[in-house]
Amino acid sequence: MGDDGAGPVVIDRLAQRVPPSVALVESVGDATHLLETWRDTGLAVVVDAVVSGGVAGSIQRIDGMQGFPSAWRSASTHLVGLAEAIDLGDAVGVLPGALVIYGIEINRVEPGVGLSPAIDRAVDEVADSIAQMCEAYA
Amino acid sequence: MTNAREISVEYLARVEGEGSMRVKVVDDNIEDVEFSIFEPPRFFEAFLRGRPYTDAPDITARICGICPIAYQMSSVHAMEDAFDITVDGSLRELRRLIYCGEWIESHVLHVYLLHAPDFLGYESGIHMAADHREVVERGLRLKKAGNDIVALLGGREIHPINVRVGGFYRTPTKKELQALVPELEWAKDAALETIKWTAGFTFPAADLDFEFVSVCHPDEYPFNEGNIASNKGIDIPISQFNEFFTEEHVERSNALHSRVRGRGAYHVGPLARYAINFEKLTPLAQRAALDAGLEPVCNNPFKSIIVRSVETLYAIEEALRIIDAYEEPAEPYVPCTPKASVGHGATEAPRGMLYHQYRLHEDGRIADAQITPPTAQNQLTIESDLRFVLEQHLDLPDPELSWVLEQSIRNYDPCISCATHFLDLTVERV
Numbered sequence: 198m199g200d201d202g203a204g205p206v207v208i209d210r211l212a213q214r215v216p217p218s219v220a221l222v223e224s225v226g227d228a229t230h231l232l233e234t235w236r237d238t239g240l241a242v243v244v245d246a247v248v249s250g251g252v253a254g255s256i257q258r259i260d261g262m263q264g265f266p267s268a269w270r271s272a273s274t275h276l277v278g279l280a281e282a283i284d285l286g287d288a289v290g291v292l293p294g295a296l297v298i299y300g301i302e303i304n305r306v307e308p309g310v311g312l313s314p315a316i317d318r319a320v321d322e323v324a325d326s327i328a329q330m331c332e333a334y335a
Numbered sequence: 336m337t338n339a340r341e342i343s344v345e346y347l348a349r350v351e352g353e354g355s356m357r358v359k360v361v362d363d364n365i366e367d368v369e370f371s372i373f374e375p376p377r378f379f380e381a382f383l384r385g386r387p388y389t390d391a392p393d394i395t396a397r398i399c400g401i402c403p404i405a406y407q408m409s410s411v412h413a414m415e416d417a418f419d420i421t422v423d424g425s426l427r428e429l430r431r432l433i434y435c436g437e438w439i440e441s442h443v444l445h446v447y448l449l450h451a452p453d454f455l456g457y458e459s460g461i462h463m464a465a466d467h468r469e470v471v472e473r474g475l476r477l478k479k480a481g482n483d484i485v486a487l488l489g490g491r492e493i494h495p496i497n498v499r500v501g502g503f504y505r506t507p508t509k510k511e512l513q514a515l516v517p518e519l520e521w522a523k524d525a526a527l528e529t530i531k532w533t534a535g536f537t538f539p540a541a542d543l544d545f546e547f548v549s550v551c552h553p554d555e556y557p558f559n560e561g562n563i564a565s566n567k568g569i570d571i572p573i574s575q576f577n578e579f580f581t582e583e584h585v586e587r588s589n590a591l592h593s594r595v596r597g598r599g600a601y602h603v604g605p606l607a608r609y610a611i612n613f614e615k616l617t618p619l620a621q622r623a624a625l626d627a628g629l630e631p632v633c634n635n636p637f638k639s640i641i642v643r644s645v646e647t648l649y650a651i652e653e654a655l656r657i658i659d660a661y662e663e664p665a666e667p668y669v670p671c672t673p674k675a676s677v678g679h680g681a682t683e684a685p686r687g688m689l690y691h692q693y694r695l696h697e698d699g700r701i702a703d704a705q706i707t708p709p710t711a712q713n714q715l716t717i718e719s720d721l722r723f724v725l726e727q728h729l730d731l732p733d734p735e736l737s738w739v740l741e742q743s744i745r746n747y748d749p750c751i752s753c754a755t756h757f758l759d760l761t762v763e764r765v
Contacts, residue, residue, distance in 0.1 A: 225400040225493045288464035289472050
């Protein structure tokens, strides 16, 4: 993965920084997998790379319980993706107590290995925010 | 005056990957039918060249997030064929078990969230869930029973990493497998309910003359091993795949189209497996199929949703059988020595037969790879079905006609991302 692997890299960088009660889970974004991860969870944080026309490396943080940005919904690479997971979870009553979504803007989706410098900095910033959030939540 | 109708669906919903459909009818004459795959090719076969044989299962598994086990299984069988090693006993059974997990999760996703909405008149599984919450919850729990098998044997649910040529990197303990049993016992009942539920849908009439092709083993419903057989006389070793089947490039599509040499379209997937191997289903699965109104051969592709449900039941029963009889193997894999050779593997992905061929250098590096996924093999049949559906439903208004045409594509649970991954870099577009 290249810049589109921003989400899994955030997980890697959080590995030694969160309390044991926090589960770090890599997902292909399949809604059914996300729902199983969210079931009976107080707080879920989702990180994904997005292409919505913004500056590469910019970060958007949204409250997932308040609706999903339409710019992120239109062309997901996931079969039944994050937006659908939220809608489906709402329909069957399997949403976490709180849901925070980080979108890391990338401007290239192509085969490759490693992150470009702007995405690398954004990944660090998101990992720091999540580590602080976990500490505060615990 | 000429009366022309054109129906185009630029981005097919509820299929994996990016494909489109276009049909053109002039004065009730069908002029054009196209099921096109426009997702860009990803050149996996070229990626493999020069890589060690040990990389094949993990690289090819990345072709598909839904059926990685199928890619791992076809690749390891091809390598073992090339190096003349046999994997048997508990290791062979564990391979069947992990395949059971993949069939359960893939079939249940398709039945509940992608295909059932077609029959019940919903735009999506999410819209359906609003009115059928308990049914969708059953589907989610049933799918998880399959996920749990893949997670245990594959090392993780997503992009499993524990399969290797010769077996596994680590094999489970008997106790770890036994922990799956209570949920699988629940899942068996849920699968029976699923068969009854899908059998109650209303199906468009169809009785089509398919050439069904699947792996066929003398004693087992097929996952990993056997000959390649058809209902029209083919019965060949896997190594003869290219002598009986051919692939050709079509300008409008980024996937090759497969044919039986000298004949034409053929059909792989649940309907084909079921028709060729009905008597190898468990007695309970056979009875459930007959009670659901199926004959031992089903020629109506719309009823593939029932057959997927029957295969889900079979996979659950087979998983329970394997777990019950499991003895921990002495070693997690059979070692092998590379040599210059060619190996072939064909296994049954949830959506149909998946063929791999590798030519290997003496040191085990891959010289050439061929990957023929099920959706590419079904493309001609899908177009043929579209033509049939058009003929039967020309009197429908465009929205309703478009609905039944899309539904007929989803009969095949097409995985378009898989189908675009085999274009070779040397192919020239003319």
